Amino acid sequence: RFPNKPLALIDHRSMIEHVYSRVASSPLVAKVVIATCDQEIIDTAAKFGAVGIITANTHERASDRCHEAMMKLAAQGEHFDVVVMVQGDEPMTHPEQIAEVLAPLQDEKVTVSNLCLEISQDEAQSLDVVKVVMDQHDDALYFSRAVIPALIGDQPRRFYKQLGLMAFRRAALRQFAELPPTPHEKSESVDMLRFLEHQVAIRMVRTAHKTIAVDTPADLERVKVALKSH
Template identity: 30%
Template sequence: MSTAIIIPARYGSSRLPGKPMLGILGTSMLERVWRIASATTGCSRVVISTEDQRIVEHAKSFGAEAVLTPESCRNGTERTFATIEAANIDADAVINFQGDAVLTPPWVIQSMIDEFDASDSDFDLVTPATQLTEEAVEALRESKLVNPASGTTVVFDSHHNALYFSKTILPYFRSSGFTSVYRHIGLYGYRVPSLERYVSLPPSPLEQTEGLEQLRALEHGMKVRVVIVDYRGRTHASVDAAEDITIAEEIIRREGELVEANKA
């Protein structure tokens, strides 16, 4: 089946205006994300979607396809759906790859594309997760003492269909010994009809309680496939505030570029 990658990139961020155009080691966040998306195989198109002409022009400067979508889009999911019509995307599925996810390895996106092509592909959404070591679980516990909303975990059935996502650490450790914990990575791929259904649904009670949009899908009986990925020693992080740019630069200096400019 055909899969397109859509990169929502909003200029009017309240915390970091023009965030997608901010530089990380001399290259904008948007170009970095576009390079990552373009490094995948089996993808029919990569389209940047924005509400601001300045982002469109910036995208064109490094050879990317970009379209304008309504400023009224409330989040990346709605902008992804609007892009299907705005860019005349003829694909069976789309992946929402946020324009600030500069440290996401291309093989994580690839795993989502591959899952759509798998024989057992009777699901509505696909999303990645990574298995945590015992040390990583303890680090997450420590993080939640300071910021309880940091990090999302997921549990799933024997077919890797999600049972629940939570800001608490799942499962609860009733007895001693280590049980596998999987940290959710906030990327989503949708079959186009499933995305259309999702954006038509009202926010659900658990979604509003936990602040997790994927719970809307579960509460309305949609099947969410969890694909397990390995970061291969790379650091998982995102750019949400100005200070995160320095952190991202330090990680790239230490671990190297995910995708070189001439490999996009």
């Protein structure tokens, strides 16, 4: 759909560098690592001083790739209690969003958290946008590329999209990798459904920072415009 997407240029810097520098500017982050199966991305990362970890090219889910990177760091003697995963196609990630996604983990019962953003009904129609519905305690009920909640009747409703920014306790990320992939995870192509289908709760956090994930070249152009206006 978008070859070499992480290396696409935004204002003379690669998209992956934008993501990296924004995450690294959070005071809550001890180490930032770029996990990829693409040597070209590793080489690009080295040029702007980032640590890259090469992973298997067989991962269909970013969370599995993230787990492999965590295990490789552990093998080098680097252990982390919490891992924040930021998708490489989120160049508008705000450093404050790291604090937002980490906040629920102050409750030791919460093992996984994920950011979401309120969107318009028009944006909710897109299959590129993963929508989420939550219960009264902000735990995810379901993620879908279809429009959820459904447009029935004239009741006012709010739509939220999942952002590619999650936090896992170390044991939860290990659990994700050990659990078998699930039917809805595969049909929707959404990592977090593996947790839900195995009855692992995901605490959603509403963010006010508007971001645009880059799924298509058109999204990239929207990001360029949005970043210039900041």
